[in-house]
Amino acid sequence: MKVSYQWLKEYLEIDVEPHELAEKIARTSVDINDVYSPSDGLKKIVVGDVVSCEPHPDSDHLHVCQVNVGEAEPIQIVCGAPNVQAGKKVIVALHGARIGDNVKIKRGKIRGQQSNGMLCALQELGFSDKVAPKDYDDGIYFLPDDAQPGDSVFPYLGMDDVIIDTDVTPNRGDMLSIYGNINDIAAFYGLKPHFKELAVKENADQAASDQLTAAVADQKIAPTYKLRVINGVTVADSPLWLQIKLWNSGIRPVNNVVDVTNYVLLKYGQPLHSYDYDQLPGHDFGVRHAHAEEQLTTLDGDEQTLNENDIVVTAADQPVALAGTMGSQGTAVSADTKTVALEAAIFDPIMVRKQARRLDLHSEASMRFERGINPATVETALNEAAELISELAGGQVASGIVTANEKPAEDKQITLSLAKINHVLGTKLSQDEVTAIFERLAFPVKVVDADQLTVTVPARRWDIFVVADLYEEIARIYGYDNLPATLPVMTRNHGGLSPRQKFLRASRHEMEGMGLTQAISYSLTTEDKAKQFQISPLAEPMKLDFPMSSDHVATRMSLISGLLIDVAYNVARNVNNVALYEAGRVFLPKGGERPEEQEHLAGAITGQLLANSWHTQDQPVDFFQVKGIVERYLHNLGLAGTVTYRATQDRAEMHPGRTANIYVADQLVGFVGQVHPQTAKAYKVPATYVFELNLEALLAADKVANEYHPISKYPAITRDIALLVDRNVTNADVVAVIEQQGGAFLKKVHLFDVYSGLHLPKGKKSLAYTLTYQDDHDTLTEDQVNKAFDKVTRALETKLAAEIR
Incomplete structure (x- = not known):
């Protein structure tokens, strides 16, 4: 979030240099992407008053302007903007000025006419097209009529502000608002915020319930849903102070109604949506799951095809918004809007995240709904937005709020032990010091006894659930830098590997000694690949609820599929002789319990195991070579049980005539053989031989003791x-x-x-x-x-x- 330093100072008497404040935020709350002023790198850019504007004698689109820049005489500037006109205050880059992209402005002649500077659009000062007001897309920007010629333009445009660009982590959704930042910064420095809330003035002659109704089909998808109505509005441009707050936060000003909703979103972290009341298909609002293949044209002009996992806001059961993400084009507020229906809600964060990701519709609103909304300020934000619309657009707020559902703002009570706090943090804090920290956080605290404290966590900090969360709050407000540094306690025992560690290390050494190279593949794979090459018995893989990609949705139950992917990667790059092994864990589901983790050893070989030589013929790897590797490995383990190999045709992914199961004392411990040609084709690999062993079974198997056999001195x-x-x-x-x-x-x-x-x-x-x-x-x-x-x-x-x- 782009946090305006000047906006912070409206609510907080802070006397800390912005870069120092940013460093404190980074060390205490969230990461910082950048700290900058919009005026960085710009100079000699002033307010100008266009005294006269005449057509250029040698051009059909240029104008010759006389511009008052606070000097004794106006200066002449040639301008090509179609909207330039006399009597307007404009942005002037003087001779020697630096504008956006470090462009230098110089005097010169344009088609024979002297030009002593440049009249600028906002984009030429570094504003992006996504932020600059749309009304000025094709021309220069006009400053307020009271701007004084010769003054720097930066204060008029809010470019003298400093922006602290924070990188908010998913657990700190409260920091996606000025309100959240104020509370945290006040706690850092022990300040008292004077946050201003705007009370709503209602028109008692009009009732919102007479104009709207609302219902929620499933309480889970919209725990809170509220509406207000503002009648008699006049849609126009927002005042400059409001536009400055928006574009400094990276949001384009649109009109006085939409801009208010965005302003309140930034202030409270509460997304709002405004509807043109008269363009709605009906006035009975509802929230429900979308129907399969239901269509909705969003504000960006794209037609979205919805499914049952999406949430929509409806009017007369017709979708008018993709809940928590984006409104529809047909009900957007426009210059003709006279009545506004204003919505404030809390939608299910998981469903909002999934639909925004599936439809690639990430917005300021969806970003906040995904991370959580403060239930304590939903109505406050709705009331303040309604009042601001009334003040800026001249409307009247209908009395009452239409509420379909409301999630109460519940505070959480957590009991702490002072001794445990000091044990965990390594500190020697007193009860008074801990109490003072919670008071700075505005967390009410009650002393139970000499050791126990009961802390009330307000609803605005929905990321705090358990005692450990409060330990973190104490540590960050006390200062991570102030926590004592201690050396780890060392034992007096000699270090060494456990029998299991020795076994796994020896297994790797054996494989590498026989010419195989270690590979490490992903533990997550596709559902189909996870089912392949299981030793026994066949089972369904454990799937992730929220996979990062379609290629990593299930836990592996065999190592071979990962090795075949590695073989395919090498073969695609003309490495035709590949001999890989992997020692790693597989995950076998156990009903509703945690999966069983087993150590496995697997290998995959294609091409030639031995390099070509002048005195040997090329000989591709075959079943017996790979079986020999397995035999040598099992022999070196010193197994007491008899090792047998039994041909099998029951493995669908393996060649039916070149595959054998491996048994130790009649216990199945693995298999060896050639990958089935069809499976090899699917993985895009040539003829490949593989093996896989269950190391857990081999580790538990009986072993023979180390024996010494003298070499016979007699002939054989x-x-x-x-x-x-x-x-x-x-x-x-x-x-x-x-x-x-x-x-x-x-x-x-x-x-x-x-x-x-x-x-x-x-x-x-x-x-x-x-x-x-x-x-x-x-x-x-x-x-x-x-x-x-x-x-x-x-x-x-x-x-x-x-x-x-």
């Missing part, structure tokens, strides 16, 4: 064996039989060849293994190895119907 003996088996016999089946029957000296089983195709019987495949035997304490004999090898051979023939080749 190997035997090769080739088998012809049915296609449905897996490598795991064969290895299980070999290890079961291999004996005490069998150290290793290695599959070195797989063949299926020509020269083999139908439905058969060939597997070739190397078996390694070694005795840790003696040299093996040929007979010992042969006996053990024969036992393996017989078991393979018996249990798997294998044919030894």
